[in-house]
Amino acid sequence: MPILRMGPRLLLFTFVLLSTCQTVESQLVIRSVVLTIEPRNSVSRGTDVTVRCQATINSDRSAKREYTIYRDDTVVYTHSSNTSEDVLYRLPDARVANAGKYKCLVKVQDKEQMSLPEKLTLTGLKTPILHIDKKVLSEGENVKMRCSAPEETGNILFTFYMDSTDLKDVRTNTSQVEMTYNFKDVGVRRLHCDYKVILLANAVSSNISNVIDVTVKELEITPTISVQPHGTKIIEGDNLTISCSVNGNKQNSSEAKMHLLKGSTMLSFGETSTTHSMTAMAEDSGKFECMLEMGTVLKQATEHVIITELFSKPVLVMEPMEVFEKEEFRLTCKSTNYSTERISSSKITYSIYRDNYKLTPDRFNGTYVVPANVQHQNGKYYCIANARNVSKYSGSLNVKAKVPVSKPEIMSIGKVIVGKPFQVRCHSDQGSLPINYTLLRRGKAINSIAVGESHHEAIFSITLQHHGDIEDYKCRAKNRRYALDSNKLNTTVIVPLSGAKLGISSDLSAAPSELSLDVAEGYAIYLLCSVQGSYPISFKWYKRGNAKPLYTITSTKTTGTYQIPQVTNEHSGNYYCLADNPAEKTSVSQDITVDVRMARWKKGLIVACCLLVVAFAVIGCVLHFRSQRGARDDATELSVGSGICR
Numbered sequence: 292m293p294i295l296r297m298g299p300r301l302l303l304f305t306f307v308l309l310s311t312c313q314t315v316e317s318q319l320v321i322r323s324v325v326l327t328i329e330p331r332n333s334v335s336r337g338t339d340v341t342v343r344c345q346a347t348i349n350s351d352r353s354a355k356r357e358y359t360i361y362r363d364d365t366v367v368y369t370h371s372s373n374t375s376e377d378v379l380y381r382l383p384d385a386r387v388a389n390a391g392k393y394k395c396l397v398k399v400q401d402k403e404q405m406s407l408p409e410k411l412t413l414t415g416l417k418t419p420i421l422h423i424d425k426k427v428l429s430e431g432e433n434v435k436m437r438c439s440a441p442e443e444t445g446n447i448l449f450t451f452y453m454d455s456t457d458l459k460d461v462r463t464n465t466s467q468v469e470m471t472y473n474f475k476d477v478g479v480r481r482l483h484c485d486y487k488v489i490l491l492a493n494a495v496s497s498n499i500s501n502v503i504d505v506t507v508k509e510l511e512i513t514p515t516i517s518v519q520p521h522g523t524k525i526i527e528g529d530n531l532t533i534s535c536s537v538n539g540n541k542q543n544s545s546e547a548k549m550h551l552l553k554g555s556t557m558l559s560f561g562e563t564s565t566t567h568s569m570t571a572m573a574e575d576s577g578k579f580e581c582m583l584e585m586g587t588v589l590k591q592a593t594e595h596v597i598i599t600e601l602f603s604k605p606v607l608v609m610e611p612m613e614v615f616e617k618e619e620f621r622l623t624c625k626s627t628n629y630s631t632e633r634i635s636s637s638k639i640t641y642s643i644y645r646d647n648y649k650l651t652p653d654r655f656n657g658t659y660v661v662p663a664n665v666q667h668q669n670g671k672y673y674c675i676a677n678a679r680n681v682s683k684y685s686g687s688l689n690v691k692a693k694v695p696v697s698k699p700e701i702m703s704i705g706k707v708i709v710g711k712p713f714q715v716r717c718h719s720d721q722g723s724l725p726i727n728y729t730l731l732r733r734g735k736a737i738n739s740i741a742v743g744e745s746h747h748e749a750i751f752s753i754t755l756q757h758h759g760d761i762e763d764y765k766c767r768a769k770n771r772r773y774a775l776d777s778n779k780l781n782t783t784v785i786v787p788l789s790g791a792k793l794g795i796s797s798d799l800s801a802a803p804s805e806l807s808l809d810v811a812e813g814y815a816i817y818l819l820c821s822v823q824g825s826y827p828i829s830f831k832w833y834k835r836g837n838a839k840p841l842y843t844i845t846s847t848k849t850t851g852t853y854q855i856p857q858v859t860n861e862h863s864g865n866y867y868c869l870a871d872n873p874a875e876k877t878s879v880s881q882d883i884t885v886d887v888r889m890a891r892w893k894k895g896l897i898v899a900c901c902l903l904v905v906a907f908a909v910i911g912c913v914l915h916f917r918s919q920r921g922a923r924d925d926a927t928e929l930s931v932g933s934g935i936c937r
Contacts, residue, residue: 319400320349326360326395326406336387336415342368342380344395344406357398363391363491387413387488387495388445416497417441419449421484427506430477431588438484438500439467446489452499453480462489473587477509512539514549514583514592526630527601528679531571535581535592537563548584553577570680573600602629602639605676607685613771615723616692619663624674624685639678645670668692696722698775699768703782708874709755710787715780717749717766722773729767731776736767758784758825788824791878793868795819795885807884810858818853820868820880828872835865835882863887 329341344358358378360368368380382389390413395406422437438449449468451458461468474480483502487494519532535551549565551558554577558567569575576598583590605626614620624641641657643650645667651659661668672688697719704714717728717740728749729739740749755761764780794803796817797810803819810816820830830851831840842853851870855862865882 319354319402321397321399321402321404322347322349324395324397324404324406326393326409328393328409328411332410333412333414334385336413336417337384338413340382340385340389340411342382342393342395342411344378344380344397346375346397346404348375348397348399354399359396359398361394361396362389385411385413386442386444387416387490388443389413390490390495413495416486416488416495417443418498419484419486419500421482421500421503423482423503423505425505426503427508428474429508430475430510431473431586432507433471433473434505435469435471436482436484437467437469438486440486440497441466443486443488448487448489448494449484450486451482451484453482455481474505474507475588477507480505480507510539510585510588510590512537512547512583512585512590514538514581514590516579516581516592516594518579518594518596524599524632525571525596526599526633527572528633528681529571530568531575531596531598532566532568533558533579533594533596534566535561535564537583546586550582550584552580552582571598572681573598599630600628601633601681602626602676602678602683604683605641605674605685607643607672607674607688609672609688609690614668614690614692615695615771615773616668617663618692619660620668620690621658621660622672622674622688623658624676625657626676626683629678634678639676641674641676643672643674645672693723693770694721695773696726696768696770696775699728699766699777701764701766701777701780703780704750706785706873707755707761707782708785708787709758711874712752712754715751715753715764715766717751717768717777719768719775722768722770724770726768726770729769731765731767732763734765755784758786784825785872785874786823786825787874787876788822788828788870788872788878789876791820791822791868791870791880793818793820793866793880793883795866795883805881805883807886809886809888811888812859813857815854815856816858816862816885818855818866818868818883819850820853820870821850822870822878823849824870824872824874824878826872828870831869831871833867833869835867840869858885858887860887860889 323346325345327343327345329343330338334340342360344360346356346358348354348356353373356372356375358368358370358372359366360378360380370378372378378395390411392408392410394408397404397406417440419438419440422439424435425432428434436451438451440447440449443466445464447463447466449461449463451461451470451472453472458472459470461470481502481504484500485497487496515536515538517534517536519534520529525531533551535549537547537549547563548560549563550560551565551567553575558579559565565581576596579594579596581592603626605624608623608625610621610623622643624643626639629636629639640653641651641655643655643659650661669691670689672690674685676683676685699717699719701715701717704716707713715730717730719726724745725741725743727739727741730737730751730753738751740751742749749766751766753764761782761784762779766777768775768777792805794805795808796803796819797808797814799817803817808816818832820832822828826847826849827845828847828849828851829843829845830853832842832853833840844851844853851868853868863886865884867882868880870878870880
């Protein structure tokens with residue numbers, strides 16, 4: 292252990308030295324870092340520029356300093372130094388490519404600091420120079436061009452121009468570029484170029500280069516076009532021949548290619564000539580073009596050809612325009628115009644087709660009747676007219692026979708109540724739309740609705756005044772010529788209840804009373820409720836003073852009966868009935884008074900009891916009287932006996 296072998300003084304010296312070093316390091320401070328551009332921030336191209344980085348640091352002068360200079364966040368210069376001298380980054384003969392924002396980063400030991408950015412701006416790009424290898428040339432020849440930017444560096448975008456129109460952009464890191472251009476247009480063309488130095492944030496443009504005039508001469512060779520027959524009227528069916536050839540100097544014709552076109556359609560091609568023959572048709576009228584191709588040079592010759600119709604396009608007509616299933620109809624195919632110079636109307640033959648199947652015989656005058664009993668009438672019909680090997684098709688006629696309307700059905704929707712509006716629907720299961728539905732009452736039209744969509748319905752509103760009115764209504768369905776009536780409207784009609792009456796009787800065979808009934812106890816009574824209206828009817832019987840019904844019954848008759856088998860005095864009072872049906876209109880009867888009197892046997896019993904009581908009272912009185920009289924007689928006899936004894 293070396294340190295243990297040191298003497299006490301040496302250990303003390305080492306400790307003091309280490310403490311001093313740590314103190315010096317801890318006291319190191321980068322006070323400032325300043326970057327400047329000399330001689331100034333904005334200079335002309337070619338100026339000697341110096342970027343100076345100055346750092347002020349509180350530390351031992353021997354501390355190592357590391358300098359890094361950035362341009363637009365890209366490192367352009369690094370330097371290490373143990374002195375406090377400024378660091379210089381020199382840009383002799385500065386170019387626009389040196390422009391940008393400069394910053395300086397200083398690192399000392401574990402501390403670092405960045406300067407504020409300074410922007411360097413350079414102006415005055417050099418004028419570019421344009422070179423070409425020839426100034427006079429023939430159309431279709433190539434010219435080599437070179438644009439140079441002397442002494443410029445960096446990322447450069449060169450642009451070539453012809454008559455102030457951009458030809459091409461080329462981007463490079465060199466000071467010059469080349470391009471080759473093929474001149475097709477005859478005349479004098481003015482050429483120049485310019486460039487831009489691309490910086491990070493923008494681009495600096497140069498002036499335009501020198502301008503060079505280039506003369507392009509026309510080739511002494513041209514195409515020609517000829518049409519046969521020439522000078523006469525061309526009619527459909529004629530043989531049409533179109534030829535292309537070359538006039539002029541054919542020295543360089545080995546590179547020539549001739550094309551015959553009709554619009555964008557290539558008809559034929561060759562080297563210096565080509566020919567195309569065809570049967571003339573009216574739709575072939577138009578511009579024919581002979582195009583001569585010599586390298587990149589194209590020359591054209593055109594001829595406008597008019598071809599007259601031999602006969603007009605046939606027209607297929609259907610009569611009648613609208614047909615129903617199992618009805619015959621007539622098809623007529625005719626060409627209204629034809630060339631009398633070539634044909635007569637009798638020379639035009641016609642054929643009619645359905646779904647590509649020929650319907651007509653070979654000899655046919657143009658009119659065809661489709662019979663009613665044909666199984667398949669629907670289809671795509673068209674006709675063809677022929678003459679002199681020229682065939683023309685008519686437009687297609689899509690035939691779809693309409694379906695006659697079927698017998699409609701009329702039905703109610705929801706409840707049918709006399710005096711209240713309700714709805715009925717009229718509908719036919721079959722029939723081509725549109726179908727016109729009409730509501731009839733006693734044969735007279737009331738309202739009509741046209742249904743043109745399958746999801747639509749004919750809905751009518753009706754209000755009945757009487758129960759029997761329901762049979763007055765029908766509906767009629769019609770599509771064009773076919774019309775059918777429905778059966779009479781047949782549905783359940785609900786008549787609201789009215790005129791409720793309550794009758795009462797103790798004998799069903801006797802006519803009930805509608806006022807009151809005096810009945811003895813123990814007898815049965817019948818409460819008969821009658822009403823006018825439709826059933827089912829719900830009858831309810833009430834006694835005044837009771838909220839709950841005494842009896843409820845639902846009947847399919849207009850009367851209902853409630854029986855009380857044995858009446859008592861408690862049944863005396865006022866009674867009424869209530870009737871209700873699905874019309875939800877309640878009818879209430881008048882009140883009837885029931886008076887229950889005591890039964891006859893009860894009355895006899897009471898009389899008998901009363902007589903018996905009277906009898907007992909009389910007997911009691913008689914007995915009492917007799918008992919009183921006997922006592923007096925006994926007393927008299929005793930008095931007489933006493934006297935005798937004396």
